[in-house]
Amino acid sequence: MTDVLDVYLNSRLTGRLNRDTDGSVSFDYVDSTDPTPLSLSMPKGASHHSPDVTMPWLDNLLPDNDEVRRRWATEFGERRATPFNLLRHMGADCAGAVQVVPAGEIPGQDGALTGPSETEIASHIRTLRADDAAWDFEERGGRWSLGGQQGKFALARMEDGWFLPSGRAASTHIVKVGIAAVPDSDIAEFVTMRTAALLGLPVPTVEYAQFGDQAVLVAERFDRLKMNEDVRRLHQEDLCQAMGLWRSSKYQSDGGPSSSDVVEFLERTLDPRDRDRGIHDFARALVFNWILAGTDAHAKNYALLHLGSRTILAPFYDLISTALLWPAKQVHFEGRLAMKFGGEYRLRRVDLGRCAKAASELRVPEEFLVGITKDYLTRIPDAVATALKDLSDSVADSTRARMQDAMAERLTQVNPA
Numbered sequence: 001m002t003d004v005l006d007v008y009l010n011s012r013l014t015g016r017l018n019r020d021t022d023g024s025v026s027f028d029y030v031d032s033t034d035p036t037p038l039s040l041s042m043p044k045g046a047s048h049h050s051p052d053v054t055m056p057w058l059d060n061l062l063p064d065n066d067e068v069r070r071r072w073a074t075e076f077g078e079r080r081a082t083p084f085n086l087l088r089h090m091g092a093d094c095a096g097a098v099q100v101v102p103a104g105e106i107p108g109q110d111g112a113l114t115g116p117s118e119t120e121i122a123s124h125i126r127t128l129r130a131d132d133a134a135w136d137f138e139e140r141g142g143r144w145s146l147g148g149q150q151g152k153f154a155l156a157r158m159e160d161g162w163f164l165p166s167g168r169a170a171s172t173h174i175v176k177v178g179i180a181a182v183p184d185s186d187i188a189e190f191v192t193m194r195t196a197a198l199l200g201l202p203v204p205t206v207e208y209a210q211f212g213d214q215a216v217l218v219a220e221r222f223d224r225l226k227m228n229e230d231v232r233r234l235h236q237e238d239l240c241q242a243m244g245l246w247r248s249s250k251y252q253s254d255g256g257p258s259s260s261d262v263v264e265f266l267e268r269t270l271d272p273r274d275r276d277r278g279i280h281d282f283a284r285a286l287v288f289n290w291i292l293a294g295t296d297a298h299a300k301n302y303a304l305l306h307l308g309s310r311t312i313l314a315p316f317y318d319l320i321s322t323a324l325l326w327p328a329k330q331v332h333f334e335g336r337l338a339m340k341f342g343g344e345y346r347l348r349r350v351d352l353g354r355c356a357k358a359a360s361e362l363r364v365p366e367e368f369l370v371g372i373t374k375d376y377l378t379r380i381p382d383a384v385a386t387a388l389k390d391l392s393d394s395v396a397d398s399t400r401a402r403m404q405d406a407m408a409e410r411l412t413q414v415n416p417a
Contacts (some may be wrong), residue, residue, distance in 0.1 A: 003247045004103035005088060006023035008325040009036055009235055011107065017058065017100070018082050024051035025058060038098070039237050040269055041244035056246045058083040060238060060300065061094050064247055065132070065151075093154065093171055094307075095255045096223050097233035113156055113163035121162065122212030124153065125177055132180040152176045154221075158229055163216035170231040172224050186217040187395060188324040191403060192292060193219070194387035195321075199379060201284055208392045215394040223305070235306040236314050239299040242269070250298040252339045257299050259286055259339045260361040267363075271310040278313035284364045285316050287372050290341045290350055291380065291414050292407075293331050300340040323410035324403045332413050351414070377415050381408065 003019040007027070015029040015038060027042055027049045035044065039057050042049040062069060062083055073081035076089045091100025092107060099107045116124075132151035137392045156163045165171050178186030186208075189332035193206045205220040223233040239257065240250055243265060249256040257265070263279055282302070289297040296318070303314035323331050335347035342354025342361070352373060359366040384407045388400045 003084070005084065005091070005104065006101050006103050007038065008099040008101065008107055009034065009038065010097045010233055011099075013282045014038060016103070017054070017084065023082070024053050025055075025084050027054040036097075036235055036306050039244075040242040040304070040311065045391070056081070056244055057237070057241045058087065060241045060247055061091070061098065061100075062086060064300075093165060093169075096237060097235035111170050112166045113158065113322040114166070115161060117164050118162075119211050121155075121175075122214040124142060125175070125211060125214040125216050128153070128177045129180065129360065132177070134257050151178075151180065156231065167399070170224055170233050172221055172226055172231055174219045174221060176219060178217070182325055184399060185320065187327060187391065187399065188317070188403070190217045190391065191324060191384060191387040192294065192319045192321045193317075194390055195292070195380065195383045196288060196319055198383040199288065199376060200387055201288060202281060203319065204315050204317060208395070210392050210394060215392045219317065222317065236303050237306070238301070238303045239265075242304050243299070247300060248299045248388070250338075252298075253336075253345065255340075257339070262299070262302070262339075263361070263363050266313065269304070269311050271312060272273065274310075274312045279362070280364060280368070281316075283358075283364050283369060284372055285343055286339065286358070286362070287369065287376060289319070290320075290337065291349070291373070291376055291411070293323040293326075293347055293410055294319055294337075295322050295335050295336050295347075296320060298337055301338075319409070321410075323406050328406065328409040328413070331410060347413075377411060380411060 005017040006013055007015050007017060012031060012034060014031045014034060015027055017025055017027055019025045027038065029038075029044060029047045033043070037044050039053070041053045041057060055146070069081040069086060072086050072090060073079070080087040087100040088102055091098070094100060101107055128151035153175050154165070154173070155168060155175060156165045156172045176186055176189065178184070178189070190206055190208045193203050196203045204222045207218050208215055209218045223234045223236040225234055238263065240247055243257060245256060248254060252258050262282060266279055266282065267275060285297065288294065301318045302316070305312050305314045322335060326335070332348050336345040337347065337350070341350050342358035344350050344354060352370065355369045355373060356366050357370045362369070385404060388404060391400065
């Protein structure tokens with residue numbers, strides 16, 4: 001007997017997930033009119049896709065935090081925390097335009113927005129900071145799934161406040177409380193993301209918002225398009241999904257893609273109108289992560305947006321500088337990049353001399369990469385200072401000063417002259 005889940009894209013039934021008796025899951029398209037693929041690893045040129053590509057794609061829809069998965073399984077009475085079992089309950093608001101529901105069930109036609117009070121939101125933030133596996137407002141009915149490791153939850157921002165969406169209603173923002181074991185990591189992520197924006201990198205809008213007595217990072221979803229009070233989902237997938245990889249292969253050192261692999265993939269898959277810009281932006285992001293010691297920029301932290309048959313590189317997200325969190329010596333001597341830059345993981349071995357090899361790997365001119373590096377080294381101090389000023393008043397002056405000094409020391413490591 002086969003279990004079935006229906007998969008919707010932009011509120012249209014696009015296909016079905018079929019689980020066989022051995023637990024393997026395959027996918028079949030049923031809508032041949034919509035040109036948007038569920039995944040580049042499952043092109044619409046074929047109607048059936050095997051478990052080899054379906055199961056990694058499905059797994060990557062869920063949190064990386066295995067404890068979150070175990071709790072969801074317990075909550076819903078599932079004996080095993082498989083992606084198929086969990087998305088039966090939590091698939092109503094996934095990343096991109098995907099909604100996964102039990103066979104024959106139609107995602108809520110109107111959806112619902114319930115308004116948790118600021119006090120309730122603050123309470124949930126406190127709960128997550130104490131227990132980073134307590135992701136969902138389970139008593140309020142919101143059912144969503146996001147990838148990633150750190151504690152987070154999704155809300156919809158409307159003209160009259162913050163709401164918890166359900167059914168067809170889509171979230172617009174992600175509230176991220178940071179990594180429980182790393183104090184101030186949400187502050188560091190805000191500063192890193194704002195710095196990237198000030199340097200001209202395409203990133204979602206972020207703010208360090210106040211909910212009652214809790215200040216927290218809030219990121220606008222780049223896979224949502226808000227038009228007045230209507231929110232449209234935009235389909236996206238991370239590079240692990242697009243390349244048919246399990247989350248265990250998100251780091252290059254664990255068998256994941258290198259920067260050269262990514263560029264080759266982008267050359268094959270990006271719309272010709274966006275190809276050069278996408279590859280150059282990817283190169284800029286690699287330089288940014290090297291200079292700021294962004295050691296977690298793995299394949300799941302890059303994504304593609306699918307706009308009909310057109311595929312573009314998504315804005316960069318989850319950028320976080322370890323230089324703002326770790327002691328300077330630890331950054332320099334222990335820091336390792338998620339993808340090699342110029343053939344090297346170790347931050348202490350990466351310098352301007354690596355740009356020639358990196359440019360070859362990225363298929364961009366060496367002078368372009370050197371120019372971007374020198375430009376960022378010049379502009380980052382002021383950008384970081386501005387980002388620190390943009391933090392809410394709840395952040396201590398001592399924290400701002402420490403992060404400013406830490407970044408200055410990191411820039412000295414990169415460019416000792």
